[in-house]
Amino acid sequence: MTVCVEQSVHDSQVENKNHTDDTNELVLDGEFVVPDAVVNGDFDCPEVNAFGQTFRDYDAETERQKQVEECYRLNHIHQTYEYVKKMREEYKKLDKLEMSIWECCELLNEVVDESDPDLDEPQIEHLLQTAEAIRKDYPHEDWLHLTALIHDLGKVLLLPRFGELPQWAVVGDTHPLGCAFDESIVYHKYFKENPDMSNPAYQTKNGIYKEGCGLENVTISWGHDDYMYLVAKENGTTLPDAGLFIIRYHSFYPLHRSGAYKHLMNEKDTENLKWLQIFNKYDLYSKSKSRVDVEKVKPYYLSLIKKKNSDGEDWRQ
Numbered sequence: 351m352t353v354c355v356e357q358s359v360h361d362s363q364v365e366n367k368n369h370t371d372d373t374n375e376l377v378l379d380g381e382f383v384v385p386d387a388v389v390n391g392d393f394d395c396p397e398v399n400a401f402g403q404t405f406r407d408y409d410a411e412t413e414r415q416k417q418v419e420e421c422y423r424l425n426h427i428h429q430t431y432e433y434v435k436k437m438r439e440e441y442k443k444l445d446k447l448e449m450s451i452w453e454c455c456e457l458l459n460e461v462v463d464e465s466d467p468d469l470d471e472p473q474i475e476h477l478l479q480t481a482e483a484i485r486k487d488y489p490h491e492d493w494l495h496l497t498a499l500i501h502d503l504g505k506v507l508l509l510p511r512f513g514e515l516p517q518w519a520v521v522g523d524t525h526p527l528g529c530a531f532d533e534s535i536v537y538h539k540y541f542k543e544n545p546d547m548s549n550p551a552y553q554t555k556n557g558i559y560k561e562g563c564g565l566e567n568v569t570i571s572w573g574h575d576d577y578m579y580l581v582a583k584e585n586g587t588t589l590p591d592a593g594l595f596i597i598r599y600h601s602f603y604p605l606h607r608s609g610a611y612k613h614l615m616n617e618k619d620t621e622n623l624k625w626l627q628i629f630n631k632y633d634l635y636s637k638s639k640s641r642v643d644v645e646k647v648k649p650y651y652l653s654l655i656k657k658k659n660s661d662g663e664d665w666r667q
């Protein structure tokens with residue numbers, strides 16, 4: 351997803367060059383800055399991806415901007431703690447439809463993400479562009495290639511067969527509920543009308559959570575991230591933790607772009623966040639116009655899907 355001028359822009363110590371000081375709206379300069387945290391340890395995170403591109407250009411002039419802002423306005427008004435609890439319970443049942451991963455990739459072509467100001471290509475191209483770019487730079491991390499392929503499949507929630515949820519309940523940046531809305535969240539001003547604002551328990555930095563409790567214990571706004579996480583988990587995926595973390599939090603830009611809510615993370619989250627920040631650069635990359643020959647790369651991804659289905663294999667061999 352992306353940030354709308356605010357949507358999803360991401361990143362942390364990333365100087366807030368993507369947000370203005372008081373409105374929290376993105377300054378659309380199209381520049382993506384790699385957070386310092388990513389450049390630590392064993393993670394080699396290049397300034398630009400293998401194709402030499404940077405991303406997430408929320409062009410303030412784009413014709414889609416108003417649509418994006420409206421999507422966030424509704425998101426910020428309607429996503430409450432109770433709403434998310436209810437949606438998780440409902441969709442955890444996984445009673446909508448059964449299909450293969452590749453079928454779902456193709457089905458996603460019917461979806462248009464209104465929160466994304468610059469993604470016009472079919473969704474399957476976005477998935478494959480992201481995966482192929484990562485594959486080129488990280489050829490041995492095959493689990494990451496598959497993670498990229500499936501990370502946005504939760505957007506099927508927009509389709510009638512999956513409940514035809516409104517855009518504000520499927521796409522866009524995500525954020526925690528049950529604690530204060532951080533200023534770094536895009537279009538923060540629209541939270542004024544959110545019913546949770548009248549609950550004193552949700553207005554502090556930690557809210558109903560304990561510091562260091564771990565993100566898995568934090569309720570995050572409902573959307574395609576959490577849904578795909580539930581689908582993968584309930585289907586017994588063998589993807590490593592980092593893969594599931596990427597799927598579940600890749601739209602959590604206040605965390606991985608602005609560094610907000612880190613006080614709720616535990617040690618495992620800190621490790622996984624490094625991979626998410628690497629992944630995010632390639633997710634944004636999909637905005638490029640490079641085309642992927644779907645039929646040509648399909649056999650490789652089918653082999654990964656098959657591997658995913660076989661128990662006990664080590665994804666990081």
Ligand SMILES: [Fe+2]
Binds near residue numbers: 351501502574600601
């Ligand atoms: Fe996404």
Ligand SMILES: [Fe+2]
Binds near residue numbers: 351476501633
């Ligand atoms: Fe994506």
